[in-house]
Amino acid sequence: MIAIIAGATFREAARSRAFLSLLGLYACAVMMSRLVGWISGTDGNLITANMVMSLQSIIGVLVAVATGTALVQTEIQQKTLYTVLSRPVRRWHFVVGKFLGLALALACGQSAMLALGLGYLALTGAPVNAWMVLAGALTTVEVLVMAAVSLCWTSLSSPLLATVLCLATYAIGHAVGSLPQLMYHLQGFQATICVWLACLVPNLSLYEYRDQAVHGLPISPEDTAMRLLYGVMWIALLVTVTVSVLRRKQL
């Protein structure tokens, strides 16, 4: 049953206007990224590569938030959720199926973005290396974590508020990476509260390897595995929270 829901969600997400429009926007932005390289007065290759790798994350997260927040709410608003739940489907089947379908669609989107981005870089003469593929894969994990975040926030609030909260989580998730260097500003219980709050947010700075990959700097297999595991753990946590909230919800 999970597979059926996942398959239907994948088709729905992949056909959604927001998904396709943002992929189109990514393609346009990648083409335009060369302009930034040109106005830098250098050969622009590294700068364009930085832009392309960052765009994959930014647009990817926008896709995840746009499709993730609409996923369950659309089912509720269009009352198709009742048709599904009237069958022998448990609510956790529904949530996990929905997430897996969305994750599959996002992973396909990310692969397409990565292929397009690296292809464009190679065509325009910018250096492309294998580490950039790995960096793209880590960005995909980041996007999947954000998809789980969006699903979780949607179960707790309205779609609009969930979108805002998702983007805030993205910003804070990256900011917590720099927090240890700013801790000296805080004293006593302020520092304790800050650390506790920071521990409750996924540390997305673990997926910033793209900047090193552009320079061809390697990452160890242990490091990569640890980051993957960290992402999977957060996804599991957030999906479980979503299941728990949806179980108690009066539909």
Add this chain to the structure above:
Amino acid sequence: MPCWPIILALLATAAWWNSQRFGERAMVPRTKDLSFLPSPVMARMLSMGHPAAAAKLRWIDSFAYFELQLDRHDDTLAGTGESGFRRLYDMLIDLDPHFELFYQHAAFNTGALENRHDIALGYLMRGTIEMPRSTALWRQAAAELHTNYQWEERQPASMEAFLDQWEAAESTYNEKRQVWDWKTAMARRQYRGLDQIGYWQDQLASSTPGSPTADYIEHTMRDQLARFAVTELQALVDAYRSRHGIPPLLLADALEPESVAARYPAGPPPWGPVTIDAGRLALRSDPFGFDLTLRDGTVTSPGLERSRAEHRMYHLSSQLAEAAKRDGRWAETLDEARKAGIEFAELPGGGAYRIVEHAVTIDWQPPPRPAWRLRPQNGGAPRK
């Protein structure tokens, strides 16, 4: 009635309106203050997971600050009194410590514009620690040590040690060979004044032809080459005077085979003012395309004179702006500017001041010959 004619008409109007901003008359140099820049840690936090991309965009935006400092030469920030360039490059380097150009520009801006060569060297050393295989940074650091610290003369052992470190950091034969060349040159350096030309040639090769950076680099190179030409010819004129008791009547007279052979045992240097044409010693034009001249026993380069006058011109524009601020109106003519207290120094031959768009410009007559071609094609010397 169909809507598309209205849409087309409005679109054409909007495009025309926008195009007015790009007209030549309306183009003004963009200048910018950097007082708002955050600390490196805060900048990383604000970059929201894209520090390298944010650093590049911030860097491109800061070119306007560079333009401002070319004229002002004072980058003290309001409030803290910090150096703007240092705050900028500390932030950029922290955001992307593996981007070579940040170190190069940091060293250039703090060294050449602020005249803080200690800070410039610090940036370069930091770069060699972050990127030990970066030949360009090692080379620039060596040039800095040689040019501004005179380590070859004052600390030859330390310079040797530095070159040894550079050599150890290079991984290929060709890269190591550059260091050996430097060591060889250090041992028998004979043409003073051109030590930086190799560095500038590298910078020129990596810049986009026709860009402001390329123009700036070319101008710097012409300036250095012209100074070198003047120094070399003056030495030949002095040799002529000591030999004959009187200065030469014409500059070409100073090219006596004995004096030239004594000064250049291995033949005239490729970047120098003396060349061999059809088996005879001949004078080249200065790097700007003007004939070098001899006046009362002193050699002058008209191109260099013009270059100096243009440097003064930027200062005059600043004075014009200050006068406008003080008097509440812009001087439109040279007479009005003089009345406002601005002194216009006499220009070298063929130049005339003009005030255009609230800035002083100089109209020059074109040089009689083409300027030297400096962009390396086969890594060779400029063509005649």
